[in-house]
Amino acid sequence: MLTLAILGFLAERPMHAYELRKQISELTGHTRPLSDGALYPAINRLEKAGHIERRPEAPTSGRGPTRQVLTLTATGRAELRRRLSEPAEVEITDGASFFTLLAFLSHLPEPADQARLLQRRLDFLTAPAGFFYSGDTPLRIADVEDRYRRGMLVMARATSRAERQWLTETLAELTNCD
Amino acid sequence: MLTLAILGFLAERPMHAYELRKQISELTGHTRPLSDGALYPAINRLEKAGHIERRPEAPTSGRGPTRQVLTLTATGRAELRRRLSEPAEVEITDGASFFTLLAFLSHLPEPADQARLLQRRLDFLTAPAGFFYSGDTPLRIADVEDRYRRGMLVMARATSRAERQWLTETLAELTNCD
DNA sequence: GCTAGCATGTAAACGGTTACATGATTAG
DNA sequence: CTAATCATGTAACCGTTTACATGCTAGC
Numbered sequence: 001m002l003t004l005a006i007l008g009f010l011a012e013r014p015m016h017a018y019e020l021r022k023q024i025s026e027l028t029g030h031t032r033p034l035s036d037g038a039l040y041p042a043i044n045r046l047e048k049a050g051h052i053e054r055r056p057e058a059p060t061s062g063r064g065p066t067r068q069v070l071t072l073t074a075t076g077r078a079e080l081r082r083r084l085s086e087p088a089e090v091e092i093t094d095g096a097s098f099f100t101l102l103a104f105l106s107h108l109p110e111p112a113d114q115a116r117l118l119q120r121r122l123d124f125l126t127a128p129a130g131f132f133y134s135g136d137t138p139l140r141i142a143d144v145e146d147r148y149r150r151g152m153l154v155m156a157r158a159t160s161r162a163e164r165q166w167l168t169e170t171l172a173e174l175t176n177c178d
Numbered sequence: 179m180l181t182l183a184i185l186g187f188l189a190e191r192p193m194h195a196y197e198l199r200k201q202i203s204e205l206t207g208h209t210r211p212l213s214d215g216a217l218y219p220a221i222n223r224l225e226k227a228g229h230i231e232r233r234p235e236a237p238t239s240g241r242g243p244t245r246q247v248l249t250l251t252a253t254g255r256a257e258l259r260r261r262l263s264e265p266a267e268v269e270i271t272d273g274a275s276f277f278t279l280l281a282f283l284s285h286l287p288e289p290a291d292q293a294r295l296l297q298r299r300l301d302f303l304t305a306p307a308g309f310f311y312s313g314d315t316p317l318r319i320a321d322v323e324d325r326y327r328r329g330m331l332v333m334a335r336a337t338s339r340a341e342r343q344w345l346t347e348t349l350a351e352l353t354n355c356d
Numbered sequence: 357g358c359t360a361g362c363a364t365g366t367a368a369a370c371g372g373t374t375a376c377a378t379g380a381t382t383a384g
Numbered sequence: 385c386t387a388a389t390c391a392t393g394t395a396a397c398c399g400t401t402t403a404c405a406t407g408c409t410a411g412c
Contacts, residue, residue: 002371018391030307031272038372040393045371065379065392094209096274102326114326129208147351148280148292151344155337162336166329173325180399196363216400218365223399243364243407 001091001100002034002042007080008104010052010072017043017068027103031096043070051076084108084117092120115174122167125160132156179269179278180212180220185258186282188230188250195221195246205281209274221248229254262286262295270298293352300345303338310334 002024009015009023017039024034046052050073057067072080084101085108091097098121108114132138132153144150180202187193187201195217202212224230228251235245250258262279263286269275276299286292310316310331322328 016391017393021391026309030309032268033373035373036391036393037374037395041371044393065390067391090210094274096272099330102330105326106324131204131208146284147348148283151348152277152280154344155341158340159333159337162340163333166333170325170329194363195365199363213401214365215367215402219399222365243362245363 001097002038003046004080004083004100004104006039006042006046007051007072007076007083008100008107010070011077011080011104011107014069014071016057017070020070028096028100046076049079051079080104080107081109085113087117087120092117092124111174111177115171118167118171118174122164122171125164125167132160179275180216181224182258182261182278182282184217184220184224185229185250185254185261186278186285188248189255189258189282189285192247192249194235195248198248206274206278224254227257229257258282258285259287263291265295265298270295270302289352289355293349296345296349296352300342300349303342303345310338 005024005027006020009020015023020043021034021036021039024039028034043052043054047054053071053073054068055071057069084105087101091101101117105114105117108117128136128138131149139153141150141153144153183202183205184198187198193201198221199212199214199217202217206212221230221232225232231249231251232246233249235247262283265279269279279295283292283295286295306314306316309327317331319328319331322331
């Protein structure tokens with residue numbers, strides 16, 4: 001997901017690693033902090049893979065380390081699109097991962113491809129699964145004895161409802177636009 | 179978090195690893211699948227740490243590998259309580275981690291300690307932070323240009339509202355019970 | 357005969373956390 | 385003068401993923 005965020009932000013414009021860190025922190029940092037020990041190795045991996053290029057900046061004044069301008073290459077942009085159009089199953093089911101996909105979904109040029117992702121998430125949320133159900137039949141809130149498990153159920157249902165509503169609305173908008 | 183789930187489920191009753199896997203899969207498996215390559219090493223670490231004990235079961239019939247009964251030790255129960263009463267900051271801020279804490283929160287004997295966890299989460303959700311805000315002032319939904327970023331905002335707000343409501347209600351119940 | 361479920365594990369590769377390492381500039 | 389911000393990186397450790405490895409029982 002970190003890799004995706006790097007590709008996604010660099011698709012908007014070239015940036016220094018430091019700026020990238022701020023952008024990513026703004027997006028997901030409130031939930032889990034981003035460490036330099038994760039960011040810089042991730043950048044190096046992307047560079048080795050040929051997805052980004054780095055160019056040292058001419059020193060404006062005598063700063064410590066010279067800043068590197070990071071640019072997305074053509075294959076990098078292709079990789080971003082691939083990740084967005086063929087996401088792994090976990091990236092659909094895991095809420096945090098799905099949100100990261102959403103954040104960059106506009107980089108997919110085809111609205112139909114965008115819609116496919118939303119539909120997959122909607123299908124997942126609509127399917128009877130997880131701790132909402134015991135077997136095939138939905139759990140009744142009152143049947144859950146533990147107060148906190150009951151809370152989990154109440155919150156998960158509310159979240160799911162809000163998300164399904166937005167997904168349904170947006171899918172309708174996307175198909176109308178065609 | 180896997181470690182916590184193992185401690186939490188074994189606190190209810192002794193179990194085989196296989197049963198543990200089913201329980202954990204029911205709790206969080208819909209979001210991210212649990213692999214054996216994560217479970218068995220985690221069990222071994224807990225055994226080495228003295229938090230669980232394993233006892234091979236007498237073979238009822240000629241099954242393949244002999245089943246191991248896993249039991250939580252006294253220090254294991256203490257460790258579970260410690261994890262629940264002194265969670266790391268990430269475990270409060272990350273939704274999935276917090277939900278795992280909630281699932282086992284009843285194992286904390288003191289309602290006041292339970293309330294402390296809920297309050298920490300409520301404080302986090304109430305504080306101005308993350309992509310809800312640009313700087314100190316809350317973002318207006320209409321100001322977000324990207325359709326999908328706007329969706330993220332809408333859904334995050336709905337989720338946050340539902341969670342804050344449940345937290346507030348439950349905190350009131352907990353203090354009334356005293 | 358085959359698939360699904362029961363039941364346990366190991367090993368390589370990968371990625372993230374934590375701590376370390378350095379050094380300049382700017383605002384209080 | 386001190387803290388925050390700018391700015392980049394490395395190394396040890398730890399846990400997860402993915403793939404491999406084995407073998408029994410029950411139902412179709």
